[in-house]
Amino acid sequence: MAPLVRYGMVGGDAGAFIGEVHRAAIRFDTRAELVAGCFSGSSGEKNRLTGEKLHLDKARVYADYREMARAEAAREDGIDFVSIVTPNSTHFDIAREFLLSGIHVMCEKPLCFTVSQAEELQALSREKGLLFGVNYSYTGYVLAKVMREMVAEGKIGKVISVNAEYPQEWLLDDLHAAADADLKLSVWRKDPKVAGISNCVGDIGTHIENFIHYVTGLKIKRLLATVNRFGHPLDLNANIIVEYDNGANGAYWCSQVAAGTLNALAVRIYGDEGSLEWQQEHPDFLRYTPRGEAPRLLTRGNGYIREEAGKYAILPTGHPEGLHTAFANLYRNFITAVIRKRRNEDTSGIDFPRVEDGVNGVKFVSAVIKSADNNSSWVEIN
Amino acid sequence: MAPLVRYGMVGGDAGAFIGEVHRAAIRFDTRAELVAGCFSGSSGEKNRLTGEKLHLDKARVYADYREMARAEAAREDGIDFVSIVTPNSTHFDIAREFLLSGIHVMCEKPLCFTVSQAEELQALSREKGLLFGVNYSYTGYVLAKVMREMVAEGKIGKVISVNAEYPQEWLLDDLHAAADADLKLSVWRKDPKVAGISNCVGDIGTHIENFIHYVTGLKIKRLLATVNRFGHPLDLNANIIVEYDNGANGAYWCSQVAAGTLNALAVRIYGDEGSLEWQQEHPDFLRYTPRGEAPRLLTRGNGYIREEAGKYAILPTGHPEGLHTAFANLYRNFITAVIRKRRNEDTSGIDFPRVEDGVNGVKFVSAVIKSADNNSSWVEIN
Amino acid sequence: MAPLVRYGMVGGDAGAFIGEVHRAAIRFDTRAELVAGCFSGSSGEKNRLTGEKLHLDKARVYADYREMARAEAAREDGIDFVSIVTPNSTHFDIAREFLLSGIHVMCEKPLCFTVSQAEELQALSREKGLLFGVNYSYTGYVLAKVMREMVAEGKIGKVISVNAEYPQEWLLDDLHAAADADLKLSVWRKDPKVAGISNCVGDIGTHIENFIHYVTGLKIKRLLATVNRFGHPLDLNANIIVEYDNGANGAYWCSQVAAGTLNALAVRIYGDEGSLEWQQEHPDFLRYTPRGEAPRLLTRGNGYIREEAGKYAILPTGHPEGLHTAFANLYRNFITAVIRKRRNEDTSGIDFPRVEDGVNGVKFVSAVIKSADNNSSWVEIN
């Protein structure tokens, strides 16, 4: 008996790392199978070799994603969903094409560059009755789900302050490079035409925005920001103060030039009954302090196993889970939604990041750049 | 084109966690494919359902591992290797059967219970010219390989002292249970007939022994030990002092009753030119102190990427890798060895834990229990 | 031979904790001796008992600080300096009185409430040729001095981003108290008449401002802020974005309602050649990451002993130094300045926080509250 769900991929040839992360994550769920792909739009050779390596039928390794959308939509055994892992500038066109062909979409973040494009994709997916996931992968960590439940249950009371950050160091060398040098910042990320209005905030600042929203349920009402471009066309560092719909403030910081940091997403959420602290690079650990008590070091297991969140744990406590399992958790729910959709069952309660989250991300980036370019004045966001 | 390598599994029905960890790890390598299995010897139903979930041909879901060995050996498209993930007491018989059928073996640790059994498997695999891997999974972590290279390159000089431990807390409740109660210590682990002469040392102490040997290359010359059974038939806690072939001493501690610890394998290796410290629960980080300098916090990437070890990194630095990738690295090399073997190429230099390591593990457990039961006197081991 | 320097204290009766911290810190330096005091202005009994406990001459235990200033100034063996450890609202009057009497002053922070008062004290001390120290105690930690030297030497290059914070939890219960309840926030701190325009920013936010300036030498050009009062008259939480004179930005956060934090002053300073990270609660450790290398964990000793800063280390590395030694370092330099001043030697290069730093602190607090109350718009500060 073949797997229940067939999927295809756009982008992610064998040389790129992130495509294989998606595929490896999906393989954790034996209900889904890769059957088609357009892995490289620019290199037929890379495309072909990737298809071979993945044991695909040659006929379903497409040179053009539009052709793929059409052909797969026409097949009786065509793909149920497509995973889009291409550069940011192409997400909109590709996602739109597959939606128009009636195929569910899971798209890398950021969804696209403009709020109007994002809202168009949102409207189109609704109109077509299609699932549209956005790969905010960090929400797939088991402890992200535990935090979300704890906040919902009132474990930390009303949120009164947030401090969240995502510093990296990988572009620090660019500050020392001549303007015309071969920078670490790859072409598609440093070029506004390809990367959009923002580099750092769009790439990693959005993860902060999405993660805090996922965990707390809070919506950003307005924000103000400074961004630092250090002579480059796009931002490499940003400080943001947000005001949530409940009146509390939060401070967000993202950077790609912070020596000694890698993917150091770290969130600290303070409520009037306690606090939560979590770091992406140590995803299995969570510091929880109830008001008036000593901090407790929670893990996926000890002393605090959440019925709802615990089900995501693939390994027993003490065995490190990494980014692959976060991706796997995200895809697992998406695949469940695809199966339920096919059976005309309700999918609204299934937990995966959706096109609405992608729209919020684009709005957030847009507001940050607008504030920074307008003397750091408040910009209303919702 | 189908994958190059076909494999089968004995044990690991859908209800057991570790079988799926193995399968998910093997799926990281698209060169190998599961085609056969005897997932449950006791429940035909579990066996059948696991086969279905994994989309196997019903004819290759076997009720008996002996039948599986025979049938697969007879097929032209039979399995290249078998992964054995059954309880400890069954490893010897199953591994022996597949070796006799000419099939490569990857076996869970501990290899078996007695030194003579272990040496029989070693001799048989040599005689048959078959690969025999033993799943000392922690050696698959990228930083385990980095440490091994650093020691080999002399980064810490001559090893002069080792402090290593593997505490867990999961059996602590058993100290409070009535003798006839339903203990956490599952039946097959607490029963000497199933688990052998040792519980704690056999289950986790052997990981210390293997890991230190893997990283340093040192062999244990002799050891002495105390074990604590706390009224139970088998050991739950053990302290061991070893003497290596280079004259240095090491202290090993393993426990299953240490409140506040999960799978806290931690190794600290001191040389006359520096030291290394690593913890399994934070596998992406390594503390390295060169003599006379400040400690450095290495990760898979920053400031110390090892050419040889770096190739094992599946994710860019800063993205946590977990136990799955450690398993995946172990299987990746084993699969490469299987392919080379088929081509009659040399496989001796390929890095994966082998039957020799399994033999050493059995010798270690045997010596620890012998010393503990003989007033903690020294027991020669090599 | 008697000690070279005689001092007196205003405030700090035996029941208050901070006065004794000052006295114990000064005792680290055998060159100075307490000889006079006005420990409690409100309780003659407390004043007398404190004098007794400290073995003071009864005649020099004064009921009124003005009398003390006059009497000590008139004595041949009168005090060389006074240490003021009273509530914030009294600093200005007391400091002014002793300056007018020709006595050097060491004053607790914040110096006073208004910029004009602060500038008056600054002008008066200059006019009188008197030393005026302000107790920004955290700059006394050995590693604060090491960081300062490292930045000055260019170890982290040009500062491009700062992230600094000082969260506490001790007022969290006040968010749950009725408006008229007996709050933890002591009377003199919660009352604008006594505490000034700010609670949280004035009490701990100023430490961030001073500490970053001390370590980096950067001056704040302008800032914007949000403060949260949660229904109370004064701020309990604040987020601040600053712009330094070199164009870089910094994010400061202070809070007294952050569950799970104590005196968690933490600074992270990012330059284009490296970074520094330090936490007040672990004052002996410093994380230093040179660009492109792994982070290094420095302490007072290992692998990075600074000639200039190292001299402050009272204990060999590995022996924890605490807040007392930070205070002791601060007073040691102040006492040296007092001795040099007596000999008409130059004191300009001696490292202790001065009235200028106190003025900057008052300006900072004033600007933060002004911005927060003006829709978080930028406020120029220098």
Place this chain on the structure above:
Amino acid sequence: MAPLVRYGMVGGDAGAFIGEVHRAAIRFDTRAELVAGCFSGSSGEKNRLTGEKLHLDKARVYADYREMARAEAAREDGIDFVSIVTPNSTHFDIAREFLLSGIHVMCEKPLCFTVSQAEELQALSREKGLLFGVNYSYTGYVLAKVMREMVAEGKIGKVISVNAEYPQEWLLDDLHAAADADLKLSVWRKDPKVAGISNCVGDIGTHIENFIHYVTGLKIKRLLATVNRFGHPLDLNANIIVEYDNGANGAYWCSQVAAGTLNALAVRIYGDEGSLEWQQEHPDFLRYTPRGEAPRLLTRGNGYIREEAGKYAILPTGHPEGLHTAFANLYRNFITAVIRKRRNEDTSGIDFPRVEDGVNGVKFVSAVIKSADNNSSWVEIN
């Protein structure tokens, strides 16, 4: 009114660091005053200068400790106690002299070299009715006292396993020095005639022994050990397995050649109801895990203030206390005992390390070396 208690010091001239640590610690308690000393037996000049720096009466700065004992005993205002901070080989003679003169003694550890000497001092102090403290300074930390109370109250149940260590790195260079080189290991520590039978175990191993006994109340019944001398006359590294009087085992490790460690005394105590973990270099923090719950990070304050132990906290929680306050706590109780003794009050319940602890320390060192030199066989100790 002069302080209640007068004391003198033997050893600790101005150039040595540890004498000043003792004096600074005693100054935390305004009830005691230094009035006499024999700071250097070898250099009259150092002795004189130290006396001057400390503002002592010249007549009470003695060239010879015997003269000091006699003269002070004869004075009406003579010293109440002497603090002995000389090299190990001199402790016995000096302590004996002051006891014979009827003066209370606080002596640095190790007390002396042989069990018979130690027992002689114990007998003599009893006979004379004098107090005899031994400076096991780490027991002065507030959290050491908290741990002791928690164990006594049953918070971790019955102790079932201990893992404790004290590694340092400061002698690592000696492993690379020629035999006749000027080693870091100072003359009096490397010479058996001055340091006794042991270097590493005597200097730091005894701290482990004393600290675990202080916290748990357990007595060592027997032990076995390996020591490593690496070609030097005395031990530089040791591994010890102990058996307590309650049947549990503990593993102790001490080293002076462990790269990357400073004074890394760390203890982990596992009971059948929970565990405690503490590190000397982070003395304000304590990890406490109740059975079946998540670990809790205690400090001097939050969520676990101990009435009895809390009284030792000199600073509010969040303000680091260092080694000086540990010494201060130890001396505070000793001074209290001196005062009570003078009033013929009971001093038996006062918490400070006594000559009995010193005797235990000498027995421990003696047993470790005996076992190591006798093929690591068990040596009965109590």
